[in-house]
Amino acid sequence: MNNLIKADNEYQQWLANLKKRIKQSQIKAAVKVNTELLELYWSIGSDIVKKQTESDWGDGIIEQLSLDLRLAFPEIKGFSSRNLWYMKKWFLFYSGENIKLHQVGAESSSKMPQFVAEIPWRHHTEIITKCKSIEEALFYIKKTLQEGWSRAILIHYIGVDLYRSQGKTISNFSSTLPSLQSELAQEMLKDPYNFDFLTLTEGYKEKELEKALTDNLTRFLLELGTGFAFVGRQVPIQVGESSYYIDMLFYHFRMKCFVVVELKTVKFEPEFAGKLNFYVTAIDRQMRDKDDNPTIGLLICKDKEDVIAEYTLADIQKPLGISAYDLNNILPETFRSSLPTIEEIEKNMKNF
Structure with a gap:
């Protein structure tokens, strides 16, 4: 029964x-x-x-x-x-x-x-001891309510100064996206991104930064913010007879769109936007579903001049954002030579 x-x-x-x-x-x-x-x-x-x-x-x-x-x-x-x-x-x-x-x-x-x-009392104690103004406190109260932050998550975002970085990305969203989507897109991106959870050696390359972020994916997703899902690294796309590889691809569930992320370990140059624009177009045509919103491109550089970034994006028709990143944990180049290579580690492992 x-x-x-x-x-x-x-x-x-x-x-x-x-x-x-x-x-x-x-x-x-x-x-x-x-x-x-x-x-x-x-x-x-x-x-x-x-x-x-x-x-x-x-x-x-x-x-x-x-x-x-x-x-x-x-x-x-x-x-x-x-x-x-x-x-x-x-x-x-x-x-x-x-x-x-x-x-x-x-x-x-x-x-x-x-x-x-x-919000809980212990959230309040963190906010009033770490925030410098009521406006900043209200920002974190609102985000806690919207995103359901735990106390640990709240502490993290106060520590990386989300209040001053969120929504500061240089973008062309207002001219390439509908009003509501433009506001959401601007809000979901930051400038700068804090990569202090990484440890790299001087002279690191883009592939090393990309691998380090992938190896620390949980921390990277936390830094990106709520709603991001990792799709892949070095995602292949075929255009004509040529193959290309996107550094990192994400999907944002709140925005309902793909987010193409390209990494640069140097200062922003206008030509970087052209390649990102190309990748966004390719994802729109090859991977975007009928229910998805337009794909967004995000270029994260070591540094940038805002006015150059603004000029670059002025006449681009795809929604793109340009941000910098902070990375303080840099080891001297001499430290790199003292570390064993992957090949040496694998060779030693075979001897056990």
Whole structure:
């Protein structure tokens, strides 16, 4: 009888709907609990600022309050002196550090802003200790909500300064893509890209950079951002009787398009865009499906002059972006000669 029920389509649809409702209920409950906790922390932070302003208790109030609250509520975590300092800093960060006494008690500053209620407390502590402005903090709050970032991912993107790099790519998207797609494309690219997770020797070649990025694909995908899927490296395309090889090819699920990535270990030159344009055309004609949006090309160079990049892209009809990359982990060229070659390693392995 149980097997008959499990095989019934109506039962399966009902079960799927029920699972969805339960999950939504869990999310709502979690958001509600988080909101109530944040409201408590906000009120405590507000009270600490107000009491320190009104009284002569000084910073000792935080140590004493922590001790008393932990004695009164030993089963509740979150009342350490460090966390109370965070509550004070959090309140001041969004209310302004030079708040006058009458403003502290005002409704506008005593009530927690709605925009901070939807991400966890530990995300907030990272944001207020690492961000320099409310605008920057709001950027990371928004991205956390949009992308579902964990605390570790948030820390990574703050560390690589996504706030100042995202959307800064020189591109021609506004003239080659529809308005909405143009905005999404500009937002998904960065300038510069941070390749500090790589270690290369001086004088490294493009193939070495490409291989290093492929070997560290997880980190590279994290640096590219949400939505990128790796299609391949040195992807072959046949045009006429000639064969060509694309450095790296990705597909972006949010944009629903292929992204051709070409790497250059030198400063940008205008002729680089011509080859990238050619590759984008080839992917559009040979690999793009009817449901895919136009392919986008991204050229990542060691360096570039923005005005030259802008001039280069002005009359190109395919959507292209040009970015630089940072790479600080460079070993001296002499270090290369001290390393065994692949052939030497394979030869030694045969002796075991």
